[in-house]
Amino acid sequence: MAQALREAWPRTKALGVRFNGSDWVEGGVALDEVIAFGRALHEMGYDYLHLTSGGNVARADIPGAEPGYQVRFAEAVKQAVPDAAVMAVGMIFDPQQAEDIVASGQADIIAIARAALDDPNWPHHAAVALGQGEGLPPQYERAGKAHWPGYGR
Ligand SMILES: Cc1cc2nc3c(=O)[nH]c(=O)nc-3n(C[C@H](O)[C@H](O)[C@H](O)COP(=O)(O)O)c2cc1C
DSSP: OHHHHHHHSOTTSOOEEEEESOOSSTTSOOHHHHHHHHHHHHHHTOSEEEEEOOOSSTTOOOOTTSTTTTHHHHHHHHHHSTTSOEEEOSSOOOHHHHHHHHHTTSOSEEOOSHHHHHOTTHHHHHHHHTTOOTTOOHHHHTTSGGGSTTTTO
């Protein structure tokens, strides 16, 4: 199935797989299986591996309240398959937190869900917060509240 999909999808378009680093139940997927799965996909030519975790079974006890609670799975795959582009997700919302995950080599790409729904311009705001707001389209350069004439008076 994964091979057939790889062959069918154009090489000019990114193709990745989002899969569980844990099912959060005893007897669920084990980390060595997760790593083997990721390695096989990478060797098959998948462009990125996206590590999540989830509720495959109703009794799963998911510790979703902790910032970056799934990064450990991305990190484990990244360590084992360093040439793969690995994406982390789950309670990543702060620009510096995202930057640290990438800078430390735990993952190569950050995915955000709720933070993007809450603020669709999150990438722009994160770039500005990290001091990398240069090169934005001109209309955005004056969009920040600090540039609004009269704001805060
Ligand atoms: C109760 C719960 C169930 C989840 N189930 C799944 C799932 O079935 N599949 C999945 O890919 N991710 C699942 N996730 C994890 C997601 O990777 C992650 O929480 C989601 O993408 C939200 O990202 P955000 O924290 O940036 O909003 C689950 C998370 C929680 C807290």
